Amino acid sequence: VEPCASAYRAMIEGLARTVAGMAATSLRGVKYVLVSGRIAETVKRELEQLLPDLEFHLLPVLEGAKESKHAAQGYAIVGSGLGKGPFRKLVERMKIRDACGTVLDYVLHPRLKEAKQRLVQAYVESVKNPKLCR
Known part of the structure; x- marks a missing residue:
């Protein structure tokens, strides 16, 4: 068994739920969904199986x-x-x-507390008008 198989599966299922939810609540309907990234072809195939009523396209290079x-x-x-x-x-x-905050804002782990504080400090010190989430 692949070491990250359950995390990958959770990611695919989370993407499918998000896309399905957005498609269901879109006032104008969904023409297609763009998929991009290093593993885009694999993700596209998985989403096509889970959501056969939607059309998926790879974002061109x-x-x-x-x-x-x-x-x-x-x-x-x-x-x-x-x-x-x-x-x-x-x-x-x-x-x-x-958008506001940092990439670690919603990562909840006690060992990351100091890393999150350092990231926020670096962000505030290096960005002209930082936008922290409240």
Whole structure:
């Protein structure tokens, strides 16, 4: 048995629940769902099996970025959208400008308390207008 199989399965099931919930409550309906990332092809196949009524597409590799990491391409998409580029509507839809806090805000483990405090301190010290979640 793969060491991370249960975590992977939980991730897929969580994604399926989230996508199904969003599709069920969308006022305009869902045309398709974009899947991206290093394991996108596998995730797409899994979601297609769990949600056969929805259409899934892989986010194409950015032109000229065939050698870069998927995360770097994601950052480029967000940066483009924040800068009023071609991904502007996607960034607006995702409400990225309204985001707050850090990646560890919802990680609850007593051993991470100091790490979370250091991350918040570094964030506050390095960002011009930090947005902490309250």
